[in-house]
Amino acid sequence: MLPTEMITLLPFARRYARALTGTQRDGDAAVARAIGAGSAPVASRRALYGAITRLAAPPRAAGGLEPAQRQMLLLTALEEMSLTDAAWIVGLEEEPARAVLAEARRRLRAAAVADVLIIEDEPVIAMEMRVLLERDGHRIAGIARSEDEAAALFGASEVGLVVADINLGAGGNGITAVRHILKTAPVPVIFVSAYPELLLTARTVEPVFVMSKPIDPVALAVFAYQAINMSQVPLL
Numbered sequence: 001m002l003p004t005e006m007i008t009l010l011p012f013a014r015r016y017a018r019a020l021t022g023t024q025r026d027g028d029a030a031v032a033r034a035i036g037a038g039s040a041p042v043a044s045r046r047a048l049y050g051a052i053t054r055l056a057a058p059p060r061a062a063g064g065l066e067p068a069q070r071q072m073l074l075l076t077a078l079e080e081m082s083l084t085d086a087a088w089i090v091g092l093e094e095e096p097a098r099a100v101l102a103e104a105r106r107r108l109r110a111a112a113v114a115d116v117l118i119i120e121d122e123p124v125i126a127m128e129m130r131v132l133l134e135r136d137g138h139r140i141a142g143i144a145r146s147e148d149e150a151a152a153l154f155g156a157s158e159v160g161l162v163v164a165d166i167n168l169g170a171g172g173n174g175i176t177a178v179r180h181i182l183k184t185a186p187v188p189v190i191f192v193s194a195y196p197e198l199l200l201t202a203r204t205v206e207p208v209f210v211m212s213k214p215i216d217p218v219a220l221a222v223f224a225y226q227a228i229n230m231s232q233v234p235l236l
Helices: 003-021 024-035 045-055 067-078 083-090 094-108 123-135 147-155 174-184 217-230
Strands: 115-119 139-144 161-165 189-193 209-212
Touching (some): 003 024, 003 067, 003 217, 024 045, 045 083, 067 083, 067 094, 067 217, 094 217, 115 123, 115 147, 115 174, 123 139, 123 217, 139 147, 147 174, 161 174, 174 189, 189 217, 209 217
Parallel strands (some): 115 139, 115 161, 189 209
């Protein structure tokens, strides 16, 4: 892999590692170890993700999903890898991997649920999030279109998860809204962005869970599961 290719890939590798381990610190450490694990440069994207998967610290108990099930879900839904590549990374033959993935998706339906605050200024996207989250059994505490609305709704509800868009247009910034919320109470957050790589540079905000637009239903379900069960808040 050329250095320029590695630089482009690193933000997404950080996203996978952070989601896998449940923390920004452990995820970034796993990526650093994966890059420096051998004397030769990492040969491919698949090789890098394989090294991260092997080197990541064993996650804390996270609901009813086994490690291989979580890995397969994250690789296929979040990183959009093929079943073949995901199976190779996890160390499974393709057919057993297919069964692991199917069982993981089934178990997601029985995962822990939460009251969710959605911070999103686009009504259509907010409604899509609401439908997807409610379909997975979550309850919607409210939909905020601005920083001020987010603070008010959070203070008036028992919120167990925040799903926040970054750009709120005239309503401000989702990161600022989350900063205000976290001064009140620690709560896990899923950030949503059309450009997730900009949040995964290890230079500015340090979110654990960053999801791309357009929203993938399985990726949203996986992130909600991870965030609720691991109860990690972003480092802002």
